[in-house]
Amino acid sequence: AESTRVDSNPNFSADGSKVVFSSDRSGRLAVWSANRNGTNLTRLTEMPIAGTPRWSPDGSEVAFDAPRDGGLEVYAVPAFRGETRQVTTSAEDDTVPSYSRDGRWIYFASNRSGEWQIWRAALGEEENATAEQMTRGGGYAPRASPDGRYLYFARQRADLTGGVTSIWRMPAAGGDEEAVVESSRSGFG
Numbered sequence: 001a002e003s004t005r006v007d008s009n010p011n012f013s014a015d016g017s018k019v020v021f022s023s024d025r026s027g028r029l030a031v032w033s034a035n036r037n038g039t040n041l042t043r044l045t046e047m048p049i050a051g052t053p054r055w056s057p058d059g060s061e062v063a064f065d066a067p068r069d070g071g072l073e074v075y076a077v078p079a080f081r082g083e084t085r086q087v088t089t090s091a092e093d094d095t096v097p098s099y100s101r102d103g104r105w106i107y108f109a110s111n112r113s114g115e116w117q118i119w120r121a122a123l124g125e126e127e128n129a130t131a132e133q134m135t136r137g138g139g140y141a142p143r144a145s146p147d148g149r150y151l152y153f154a155r156q157r158a159d160l161t162g163g164v165t166s167i168w169r170m171p172a173a174g175g176d177e178e179a180v181v182e183s184s185r186s187g188f189g
Contacts, residue, residue, distance in 0.1 A: 009052050012036070013059045018079075020044070020053040020062050031064045033079065044077050045084065054098045055079070063087065063097035063106050074108050074121070087121050088131060094119070096141050100172060101148030109140040109153075118142045118153050135170065137177055148172055152180070 005025040031045040031053040050066040072093040077084045088094040092112040105120040118139035121131040139153040150169045167181040
């Protein structure tokens with residue numbers, strides 16, 4: 001799907017047939033989906049701004065972040081359009097969501113503890129439960145491993161705009177955090 005505007009943050013569905021991405025092709029940053037060849041382009045969000053989309057493991061919905069009341073919150077929308085629902089509620093920022101491999105949780109970065117950490121919120125029957133903090137030493141941009149055993153995340157020594165980034169992991173159920181890649185010169189992504 002050609003665009004003369006900015007397209008970013010692509011994420012392929014588990015079966016590889018579809019992609020979601022952020023784009024300002026409509027004049028404002030929104031979440032869009034398309035078939036992997038660019039056909040069937042669909043705008044999934046109608047909010048003024050929405051970004052960093054990630055597919056659920058079964059391809060039924062897409063999590064993303066968007067501004068609300070001066071901060072960022074995590075939302076989810078059905079993959080073929082529908083009613084958007086708010087997943088997190090915090091006076092601080094909740095951002096860059098991703099799903100656990102079993103689809104029971106949405107992981108996200110939040111500064112609600114006073115510094116950027118990885119948190120998770122339950123989905124399904126447990127939805128609207130209190131989010132729980134996963135990391136203690138800092139974290140951003142969480143992603144579950146393909147087998148669902150680990151949660152990988154970035155940790156930055158300076159701030160989120162630059163500095164030295166390291167890649168860490170921890171058991172998906174919680175536990176000790178361990179460095180995987182000690183440092184690389186890049187942004188948090």
